[in-house]
Amino acid sequence: MSNTEINVEKLTAKDFSSGIDVRWCPGCGDYSILAQVQRTLPNIENIEKEKVVWVSGIGCSSRFPYYMGTYGFHGIHGRAPAIATGLKIARPDLTVWVATGDGDLLSIGGNHFIHACRKNIDLKIILFNNQIYGLTKGQYSPTSEKGKVTKTSPYGSVDYPFNATSLALGSNASFVARTIDREPKHMAEMIDRAAAHKGLAFIEVYQNCPIFNDGTFSELTEKDTKEDNVVILEHGKPMVFGKNKEKGIKLEGFHPVIVDLNDPKNSIDDCLVHNEKDDSLIRGFILAHLTDSPDMPTPIGVFRQRIKPTYDEAMVEQIDQVTKKKGKGSLEKLLFTQNTWEVK
Amino acid sequence: MSNTEINVEKLTAKDFSSGIDVRWCPGCGDYSILAQVQRTLPNIENIEKEKVVWVSGIGCSSRFPYYMGTYGFHGIHGRAPAIATGLKIARPDLTVWVATGDGDLLSIGGNHFIHACRKNIDLKIILFNNQIYGLTKGQYSPTSEKGKVTKTSPYGSVDYPFNATSLALGSNASFVARTIDREPKHMAEMIDRAAAHKGLAFIEVYQNCPIFNDGTFSELTEKDTKEDNVVILEHGKPMVFGKNKEKGIKLEGFHPVIVDLNDPKNSIDDCLVHNEKDDSLIRGFILAHLTDSPDMPTPIGVFRQRIKPTYDEAMVEQIDQVTKKKGKGSLEKLLFTQNTWEVK
Amino acid sequence: MSEVREIQEKHIDEVTVRFAGDSGDGMQLTGTQFSDTTAVVGNDLSTLPDYPAEIRAPAGTLYGVSGFQLHFSSSDIHTPGDVPDVLVAMNPAALKKNLSELKRSGLIIVNSDSFDKKNLKLAEYESNPLEDGSLSGFDVMDIPITTLTYAALEDTELSQKEKSRCKNFFALGLMYWLYNRPMEPTIDWIEKKFKNKPQFIDANEKALKAGYNFGDITERFATRYTIEPAKLKPGIYRNISGNEATALGFVVAAEKAGLNLFLGSYPITPASDILQYLSNYKEFGVKTFQAEDEIAGIASAIGAAFGGNLAITTTSGPGLALKTEATGLAVMTELPLVIVNVQRGGPSTGLPTKTEQADLLQSMYGRNGESPVAIVAAATPSDCFNMAIEASRLALTYMSPVILLTDGYLANGSEPWNIPAVDSIPEIPVKFHTEVENYHSYSRDEKLARPWAIPGTKGLEHRIGGLEKANITGDVSYDPDNHFEMVKLREEKIQKMKDSIPDLEVEGDKDAEILVIGWGGTYGAIKEAVIHTRKKGYKVAQAHFKFIHPFPKNTEEVLRKYKHVLLPEINLGQLAKVLKSEFLIPIEQFNVVRGLPFRVGDIENKIIDVLGGSNE
Amino acid sequence: MSEVREIQEKHIDEVTVRFAGDSGDGMQLTGTQFSDTTAVVGNDLSTLPDYPAEIRAPAGTLYGVSGFQLHFSSSDIHTPGDVPDVLVAMNPAALKKNLSELKRSGLIIVNSDSFDKKNLKLAEYESNPLEDGSLSGFDVMDIPITTLTYAALEDTELSQKEKSRCKNFFALGLMYWLYNRPMEPTIDWIEKKFKNKPQFIDANEKALKAGYNFGDITERFATRYTIEPAKLKPGIYRNISGNEATALGFVVAAEKAGLNLFLGSYPITPASDILQYLSNYKEFGVKTFQAEDEIAGIASAIGAAFGGNLAITTTSGPGLALKTEATGLAVMTELPLVIVNVQRGGPSTGLPTKTEQADLLQSMYGRNGESPVAIVAAATPSDCFNMAIEASRLALTYMSPVILLTDGYLANGSEPWNIPAVDSIPEIPVKFHTEVENYHSYSRDEKLARPWAIPGTKGLEHRIGGLEKANITGDVSYDPDNHFEMVKLREEKIQKMKDSIPDLEVEGDKDAEILVIGWGGTYGAIKEAVIHTRKKGYKVAQAHFKFIHPFPKNTEEVLRKYKHVLLPEINLGQLAKVLKSEFLIPIEQFNVVRGLPFRVGDIENKIIDVLGGSNE
Numbered sequence A, B: 001m002s003n004t005e006i007n008v009e010k011l012t013a014k015d016f017s018s019g020i021d022v023r024w025c026p027g028c029g030d031y032s033i034l035a036q037v038q039r040t041l042p043n044i045e046n047i048e049k050e051k052v053v054w055v056s057g058i059g060c061s062s063r064f065p066y067y068m069g070t071y072g073f074h075g076i077h078g079r080a081p082a083i084a085t086g087l088k089i090a091r092p093d094l095t096v097w098v099a100t101g102d103g104d105l106l107s108i109g110g111n112h113f114i115h116a117c118r119k120n121i122d123l124k125i126i127l128f129n130n131q132i133y134g135l136t137k138g139q140y141s142p143t144s145e146k147g148k149v150t151k152t153s154p155y156g157s158v159d160y161p162f163n164a165t166s167l168a169l170g171s172n173a174s175f176v177a178r179t180i181d182r183e184p185k186h187m188a189e190m191i192d193r194a195a196a197h198k199g200l201a202f203i204e205v206y207q208n209c210p211i212f213n214d215g216t217f218s219e220l221t222e223k224d225t226k227e228d229n230v231v232i233l234e235h236g237k238p239m240v241f242g243k244n245k246e247k248g249i250k251l252e253g254f255h256p257v258i259v260d261l262n263d264p265k266n267s268i269d270d271c272l273v274h275n276e277k278d279d280s281l282i283r284g285f286i287l288a289h290l291t292d293s294p295d296m297p298t299p300i301g302v303f304r305q306r307i308k309p310t311y312d313e314a315m316v317e318q319i320d321q322v323t324k325k326k327g328k329g330s331l332e333k334l335l336f337t338q339n340t341w342e343v344k
Numbered sequence C, D: 001m002s003e004v005r006e007i008q009e010k011h012i013d014e015v016t017v018r019f020a021g022d023s024g025d026g027m028q029l030t031g032t033q034f035s036d037t038t039a040v041v042g043n044d045l046s047t048l049p050d051y052p053a054e055i056r057a058p059a060g061t062l063y064g065v066s067g068f069q070l071h072f073s074s075s076d077i078h079t080p081g082d083v084p085d086v087l088v089a090m091n092p093a094a095l096k097k098n099l100s101e102l103k104r105s106g107l108i109i110v111n112s113d114s115f116d117k118k119n120l121k122l123a124e125y126e127s128n129p130l131e132d133g134s135l136s137g138f139d140v141m142d143i144p145i146t147t148l149t150y151a152a153l154e155d156t157e158l159s160q161k162e163k164s165r166c167k168n169f170f171a172l173g174l175m176y177w178l179y180n181r182p183m184e185p186t187i188d189w190i191e192k193k194f195k196n197k198p199q200f201i202d203a204n205e206k207a208l209k210a211g212y213n214f215g216d217i218t219e220r221f222a223t224r225y226t227i228e229p230a231k232l233k234p235g236i237y238r239n240i241s242g243n244e245a246t247a248l249g250f251v252v253a254a255e256k257a258g259l260n261l262f263l264g265s266y267p268i269t270p271a272s273d274i275l276q277y278l279s280n281y282k283e284f285g286v287k288t289f290q291a292e293d294e295i296a297g298i299a300s301a302i303g304a305a306f307g308g309n310l311a312i313t314t315t316s317g318p319g320l321a322l323k324t325e326a327t328g329l330a331v332m333t334e335l336p337l338v339i340v341n342v343q344r345g346g347p348s349t350g351l352p353t354k355t356e357q358a359d360l361l362q363s364m365y366g367r368n369g370e371s372p373v374a375i376v377a378a379a380t381p382s383d384c385f386n387m388a389i390e391a392s393r394l395a396l397t398y399m400s401p402v403i404l405l406t407d408g409y410l411a412n413g414s415e416p417w418n419i420p421a422v423d424s425i426p427e428i429p430v431k432f433h434t435e436v437e438n439y440h441s442y443s444r445d446e447k448l449a450r451p452w453a454i455p456g457t458k459g460l461e462h463r464i465g466g467l468e469k470a471n472i473t474g475d476v477s478y479d480p481d482n483h484f485e486m487v488k489l490r491e492e493k494i495q496k497m498k499d500s501i502p503d504l505e506v507e508g509d510k511d512a513e514i515l516v517i518g519w520g521g522t523y524g525a526i527k528e529a530v531i532h533t534r535k536k537g538y539k540v541a542q543a544h545f546k547f548i549h550p551f552p553k554n555t556e557e558v559l560r561k562y563k564h565v566l567l568p569e570i571n572l573g574q575l576a577k578v579l580k581s582e583f584l585i586p587i588e589q590f591n592v593v594r595g596l597p598f599r600v601g602d603i604e605n606k607i608i609d610v611l612g613g614s615n616e
C-alpha cells in the first residue's frame, strides 16, 4: 500500500489538525503538546498521514486524538496501550501513537503499560503527566506527591507516588524520555526521537493543569528557577546544569551528588557523561531516581534507548518463516486432514 | 484483641496445616514452599495463628491457602494483592500473606502488584515462579523465556519476559528477595526475613513444574551446576560464588563482571559488597538485572530492604490525628450540620 | 431597601429557574447557593445540574455551556421542573443552548456585555438575538452584568480577570432580590470559603450586594416575587444531594451496625462525590481507599468484608462493568458488600455527565453463572440516605452483595431533607461468629445467611474462595448435586429477603384504571404526572419499586389489580423485561432515553394516552 | 487373530464406554484414541471428557479421577450416553467415583493390580470391592493390567515408571479387541507423537498389542462385539471437538472474507484450546496475541478490528465478565468483533472444568447502558464450525460485536463431522470503504451497517471512540435527541439481522402436543429425548435456537402453535426469561444445574410429565 510518490507535497502542521474545536481549559498544558506534535510529525521523513493512528484512553489528555487530522481511537479508560497493541500487531505498516494521562496509563492502565514495555510493541506512548485526575475534577493520581490535598485526600494523600520512568525501565522499555510542556523545542525533539525509534517509545511530559493542579511543575518551568532544577540529558555530554552550567552531577557509589564546578577542586571531567545507548538499564534507572531526592535536579531528555526486535516484527517474521516452510495455508488441507473417512 | 498469653504453647508446623489433602502433582516445587512456610511461621515471635491470613488468586500455586491452617482467601485470578490490600487496611492487626503465580501476579495481576509495591502496603507476597501457566496446562507465562515452545507458542514465543525483581524495584518495593524451591534453608530464611519486614515484602521463588516446565531451573538447582550459577547475597559480604568461592563479581562502570579470584591479579576486595539496606534502589536494580546476561550467576537472597511508613499505618495515623483534633465523630453533628432549618 | 419606586410584590406558588453560562462562569456554584438559600427560607425545591463532560471548554462555545435548574415552591414538589420560567444566561451560547426549553413568554436575564461579535460567532448566531427581534415573545432583561460588576469592584485590588470572576455573584444577588431571598446564607458561605483570602470575601460580597441593589434601583423590574415557605412535614431540614445522602447513609449504617466503614473506590463521574464525601469523615474511622482501578476497588472491599468491616464500593456504569467478575466472587463467598452504581448515559463511555436508568439488567444479570445479588434503588436525592442504610442492612443480615442503584440526576440533584432523629434509625444487629464448636463456614441461619467468622477469631480458621462450596462445610466441592443445591440456595437466599422488605405501596386513586409504576430516580416525575392527571379527573395510582431483587411480596397482587400498568423508564424497558418474564403480565412501556430526567408533561400525556385520550 | 477358542461375535447397535483413572493415567488420551479409531471405522459417536480442576492430584485420590465417556453406534446418535454400559477403571478411586452411574449389570474392567491397601484407602474403601461382593450384579473383569504391561515390556529399556505409563495402551488394546476396532490409527498416532523417542514407540505399541492379544487369548471374554458403521450422510468425515471446530471455523471465515484473522486472548479453561489451535495456523497468517489479561485480549481485538482484521477474542465465563466494559466499546464504535464464550460452571470460579449454560443473560445484558450485541450459539461440537462462520458473517456484515456461545461439553466433546467442501461455504463479502466523497463514519447502508474505513486509507482519516456518536457524522454528540435516536438505532441494527438468519426449524411431529425448545449444547440430549418419546407414542416436536439475539423471525409463530412449550436448560431458566419477557408466552422450564450435560432420560421423563404422565 505504501506509495511514497503520493507524498511529494510536503505536509504541514495544519494537515495534522482535524479542525475540530479544541476543548481543553484555557492555559492547559495539553495545548502545547498538541502544537508540538502537529508541528513535528510533518517533518518526519516519508510520513504518510493516513498511516498514523492516535489511540487514547479516557481523561482530558485522552481527547487528544480528536484534534489530530489522522486516524484516531478514543478508547476506554486505561486500555489505550492494549487497543494500540492489537492495532499495531494487526497492521505493522501503521505508526501507532498513544496519548494518555497519569491516571489513564499508570492507575487503571498500569498493567497494559508494563506489558507493552516488556514486549517492546512498536508504539509511541506520550504520557501527559499533570499529577492529577483532570477530567474527573481533581482527585490525586498515582503520580501525585505524598501529602497532596485533593478532593479525595482532604487531609493529604498517604500514597507514595509512582516514578513513571522508573516503572518503564523496570519493565524494560526500550526508549524512555521526559520533557516538559513549557519546553516546546525540547518536546519537539523528544517527539522526533520517539518517532524515529523502532520499538516502544515512552515520553513522559510534565504537563500543567491550571484548573486542578496549577503550578506543580513551576520550579521546573519558571524562568528564575528552572535552570537550577532541570538537567538536560545530552548523549555523550557531561551532566551539568545551573544558570551558568556551574553545577555538575557525579556519582558517589550509586549515589548521584551535585558538584560545584565553580570550586576549582572539581572538574567537569568528574561529571557523569550521559550515554543513552548504554546496553544496561542501570544508568537510565539512576537518572529516573534523581527525582527521589529534592536536592537533585530533574532530568529531561532521553534516559535510554536500546534497539531490539519488536514484538510485531517478530510475529510477522515467524509467520513468514512458517509459511515459507509449509507453504501458504490451504483450507482444503486444513479441513481434510488425516484421520478422515468416507461414508458412501 | 491481642493477648499474647494465649500463645505460651509453642506452635508447630502442624498447627499451620489445615489437614486438607494437598493436591499438587507429585514432585511439584509448591510442596517445598508449603513445607518451609509451615516450618517457619511457628518460629516467628508472638505469632498468633488466627491473625494470619493467606490470600491468593487462581493457579496451582494459588491453592496454597487451602493447605494452611490459618484463615485463607482463594480469590480470583490476579486480584490477590487487591483483596489483601483491602483486608490489611481494614484490619492492620492481621498479618496478610499473598501466595501467587507468575501468571497470576505478573500477567493479569500486574497492576495490583505494582500498586501494592508503590503504596508499601504491609503485605508479604510470595511469587511461585515456574515460568509457565500450570493450572491451565502449559501456556507460556510473562516470565517464560523468549523462544519457549508451549501450547500457545508452538513455534516459540516472541515475548520478552518480565524480570519480576526489576519490576518490583521499578515500582519501589521496600523489600525484594529471591530464593529457590530446592534451597529449603535459604527459603526459610527469606520467609523469616519477609515476615519480619514492616512493609511490602516480595519474595520470588523459582519453582519447578515437573509437568509442564520441568527443569527450567535445573542449572540453579543441580548439584554439579548450581554453585557456578547462583550467587548468594549476604549483607555486608562481598559477592562471590563458584564451587570454591573462586569467582567474584565486580562492577565496571554500571556493568557487573566476573572476576577470577584464583588469578592473583584480582582480590576479593575488588568485589561488590552486598548492602541490602542501601537507601537507593540502584544496587538492587543491578542485582535484578544480573540475569539479563547468560554468563552471570543468578542472585538469591535479599536484594533490597528499606523501612518506611506503610500505607495502612499512615491511614490509621491520619484517622487518629483527625479524631484527636475533631473529637470522635457524632452522627448528630454529621446529620444536623449547618444550613438546617426547622419547619414547625 | 428604603425604596421610593413602586414595585409590585407578587405572591406566586412556584418558579423554575435555570442558570446557564460558560463552564468557567461558576453556574453550578450560583445554582447551589440559590438552592441552599431557597431551602433555608423554607421552600420545597428540586434541582438539576447539567454540565458538559469537558472541564472547561473554551469560553463562549456551545459545548462549554453549563446549566443549573432549580424548581422551588410553596408546596410539595417532586421534580426540577419541565420548563424554566426564568433563564439567566451569562453569554450568547448559554442563551442559544437553553432558549428552546424556556417557557413561552418566560423571563430572560442576559449579561448583555457578553453579546459581542466573538461570542455571538462562537455561539453560532448570525445576528445579535438581543437586537434582531428573535426574542420577541419573551420578557428580556439585558443587563450589562460585567460592566456593573467591574463598577462595583472599582476600589478593590483585584485584577480585571479576578473581578470578572465575581459576576456570577452579581447575577445571584439580582435573583435574590427578584425572589426576595436573604443574602446572609451566601455571605456566610463566602466568608468561610475564602477565609484565607479576605480580598475575595470583600469582592464577592460587593458583587452580590451590587446585584441585589441593582434590582432595587433599576426601573426595569416592575415586579418582585414572594414564594411562601412550603408546608412541609414538621422537622429539621437541610438541602441535600443524592451523593451526599448516600455517603451519610453509609456512615450511619456502619455506626448502627457497630462496624468500621471501608470504601474501596475509583473515581468516576457521577459517583466520585461519594468517595469525596466519605474521605472527609476520618473522625468516624471511615477508611477510604482510592484504588488503582474499579477491580481493585471492589476486590479491596471484598477483603475488608472478609475482615469484618461494612465494606462498600462505589462507581458508575463502565465501572460496574469492570466489577462483574469480582461481584461473582462476593456472591460465591457470601460476604456482605454494598456496590453503589450511580447510573449515567451509556453504552460505553456514553454520556458521562448525563443521567440514565440503563444499568438495571447489568446489575441483575451481568455476571457469569447463576450469580444472584440483591438490588435496591433510591427514589429521590434524600432517599439515597435511606437506601444506603437499607442496602447495608440487607447485606449484613443476609451475608450477600447488594447493588444500590442511583443515577446522575439523583446524585447531583438536591431537595430538602427532613433529617431523621439519630435514635429513630434502627440498629443493624451484627454478631460475628465466635463459637468454635460446630462451626461450619457454610452453615446457615433461618435467613439462610452463613456465619461471619472473621480473621483474628481463635479456632475458627477457615478458607473461602471462588470455587463451588460444599453446602454447610464450605469445602471446595465439584459434586454435581451439591452444585445444583448451592445454585438454588443462593437464589433462595435473595428471595428470603422478601421477609424483611416492605410491601409495595400504592398511592393515588383506590379505583384507579391505571397504575403507573417506576423505579429509581423517576419517582418525582411520575408522582407529579399522577397528581396532575388525577387533578384532570383521571383515575390513576402509583407504585414505585425501591426493592427490585427480590420484588416485594405483594408485587404480583398489586400489578394484577389494574386494567393498565404503565412503566416509564429512562431505558428501553429494563424493569419491564424483568417484570414481564417474572409475572407474564402485559406492561405498557414508556421509554425515553435522552440523558435527562423525564418531563412530567410527557408522562402525563402518556397516561392520558393509555387511558384512551383526553377525558375532557 | 488365528484363534481356536470359541468366541461369540455379537452385533450390537450402540455402546457407551467410560474410561476412568488417575489424572496421570492418560485416560483423556485413551478416550480420544478410542474415539478417533471408532470414528474411522464409521460409527457415529459422541464423547464427554470429564476431568478435575487439579492438574494431577495425588495418585489414587477420589478427586484426582479423570474420566472420558464415549457413546458410539451404528446409527445416528446425539449424546455421549446417559449411563455407561462399560466402565474401564484403572484404580479403586475410579471405580468408586463412577460405579453409581454405571448401567445395572454393566461390564466393569478393572486393573486389579491397583487394588492394594493404599489405593483402597485413598479411595475410601473399607474393604476390597473386588472381593467383598459389593460388585455382584455387575460383570466384573479384574485384570492385572500393570503386571501384564510390565510383562509385555520386559525386554525394553524403559524404567519401571515409564513402563507403568504404558498401561493405558494395554487397556486400549483390550478394548479394541473387545469392540473389534483396528489398531492402525493408534499405531500411526504413536509413531508420529514419539517421532524422536523410538523407545516409546516400541513400548506403547507393544502394550497396545499385548492388550489386544490378551483379549484374544484370555478365556475371560466370551463375547466380542461388532458395531456396524453408521449409515451417515455420504461424505468425508473426521472426528472433531467443539474447540477445534471453532478454531477451524474462524480460519475459514477469514479466508472467505479475504481478511487476516486476529485473535486476542488470555488462556482459560475450557476455552484455551481455541487459542492453542489457532496459534498453529501461522501459514494462514493467523495472528494470535496471548494478552496479559482478558481485557487486553478484547481491547487488542478491537484495535485489530479497527485495523481491518477479522478480530476475535475467546474466553470462558469469568473472562467474559472482565470483557464487558470493552464489549460496550465495540458496541459504540460499531466494529466487527466475535467474542467466543465457552461456558463453564459458575458463579465466580465455580466449576472450571464442568459445563453449564448460565452465561446467556450475561451475554445479553451484562453491559452498562443499552448495549445490544448479537448472540449465536452452537448446538453440537461440529456445529461450532458453522456458528463460528455465522458469527463472523454477522459481525462483518452488520459491523457489530457478536457473542458466540459454546460450552465445556461442546468444547471438549467430539463427534464425526461431515466436512463441507471448501467451495460450498459461501464467501463473506467485505468491502473496505475507500471513497472519499461524502464519507461519514456513521452513515449506514440498508443493513444499518456503518462503513468500514481502515487506517491507511487516504482521505478517510476519522476518529471513533466510546462517547456517544452523532448519527451519520460520527462526531461526539451530547445531544439528547441524537442519543435516543442512536440507542434505538443500535438495537434496530441487531433486529435487522433477522433478515439474514434462518427461520427456526421444527423437527418431529407435525401435530405435536408439545414443543421442546432449547439452545446450545443441549441439542443432542433434547433430540434423543424427542426421538424416544415419539417412539413411545407421544406427539412431540423440537426446535433449537442457534440465533438468540435476534430471534429468528418466525419464533413467536412457532411458539404459539403448541399446547406446551418445554425448555430444558442447564441454568435456572435464562432463555426462558428472555422468551417470556419478549413474547409473554408461558414456558415450562426444566432446569438442572449439575455441571454435566442433560441425561436424555430426565428430559424424556419431563416431556411425559408435562404431557400428563405415562400414555402406556
Ligand SMILES: Cc1ncc(C[n+]2csc(CCOP(=O)(O)OP(=O)(O)O)c2C)c(N)n1
Pocket (backbone or CB within 6 Å): A058, A059, A060, A061, A062, A076, A077, A100, A101, A102, A103, A104, A105, A128, A130, A132, A133, A134, A135, A136, A141, C266, C267, C268, C269, C294, C318, C319, C322, C349
Ligand atoms: C472505567 C472507568 N473508570 C473511571 C472513569 C473516570 N475517569 C475518567 S478520566 C479519569 C482519570 C483522568 O486522569 P488522567 O488519566 O490523569 O487524565 P487527565 O484528565 O488528568 O488528563 C477517570 C478516573 C472512566 N471514564 N472509566
Ligand SMILES: Cc1ncc(C[n+]2csc(CCOP(=O)(O)OP(=O)(O)O)c2C)c(N)n1
Pocket (backbone or CB within 6 Å): B058, B059, B060, B061, B062, B076, B077, B100, B101, B102, B103, B104, B105, B128, B130, B132, B133, B134, B135, B136, B141, D266, D267, D268, D269, D294, D318, D319, D322, D349
Ligand atoms: C479471569 C480468569 N482468567 C483466566 C483464568 C484461567 N487461569 C487460571 S490459573 C491461570 C494461570 C496460572 O498460571 P500461574 O499464575 O503462573 O500459576 P501456576 O498454575 O503456574 O502456579 C489462568 C490463566 C481464570 N481462572 N480466571
Ligand code: SF4
Pocket (backbone or CB within 6 Å): A023, A024, A025, A027, A028, A029, A030, A060, A061, A130, A134, A135, A208, A209, A210, A211, A212, C055, C056
Ligand atoms: S482540567 Fe486540567 S488537564 Fe483537564 S483540560 Fe482543564 S487544565 Fe487541562
Ligand code: SF4
Pocket (backbone or CB within 6 Å): B023, B024, B025, B027, B028, B029, B030, B060, B061, B130, B134, B135, B208, B209, B210, B211, B212, D055, D056
Ligand atoms: S501443573 Fe506444575 S505447577 Fe501445577 S501442581 Fe502440577 S507440577 Fe505443580
Ligand SMILES: [Mg+2]
Pocket (backbone or CB within 6 Å): A059, A101, A102, A103, A128, A129, A130, A131, A132, A133, A134, A141
Ligand atoms: Mg492527569
Ligand SMILES: [Mg+2]
Pocket (backbone or CB within 6 Å): B059, B101, B102, B103, B128, B129, B130, B131, B132, B133, B134, B141
Ligand atoms: Mg506459573
